[in-house]
Amino acid sequence: MANRHGLPAKMTDAEFNEIDQNPPAWLAQSRANRTGKKVWVELTCDVCGYHEAARPKKWWPEFTYLTCEHHEIGSVPDPAEGMHRSEIDGIGTRFVAIVDAKP
Numbered sequence: 654m655a656n657r658h659g660l661p662a663k664m665t666d667a668e669f670n671e672i673d674q675n676p677p678a679w680l681a682q683s684r685a686n687r688t689g690k691k692v693w694v695e696l697t698c699d700v701c702g703y704h705e706a707a708r709p710k711k712w713w714p715e716f717t718y719l720t721c722e723h724h725e726i727g728s729v730p731d732p733a734e735g736m737h738r739s740e741i742d743g744i745g746t747r748f749v750a751i752v753d754a755k756p
């Protein structure tokens with residue numbers, strides 16, 4: 654989608670198409686900033702409180718708990734009755750996500 658932000662208001666369609674196809678460096682940079690997800694999340698260990706900022710990944714589910722990978726699984730409360738627990742590692746640099754979900 655074209656976004657004219659920062660471009661002259663009186664630009665013609667031809668000019669706009671030209672700049673759209675061959676964006677100057679400043680526009681390419683600005684587009685990269687806009688499309689690059691600048692969203693960061695704070696990952697915090699529920700056991701020891703260690704935290705780090707990370708870029709969220711699409712495949713990350715909703716975490717019930719988050720712990721450093723070296724903690725025992727028993728360090729966090731048991732899943733609620735009827736919930737199925739799974740662990741997902743590879744979150745951030747050192748985290749394991751614990752996800753309780755209805756089976």
Ligand SMILES: [Zn+2]
Binds near residue numbers: 703724
């Ligand atoms: Zn920890």
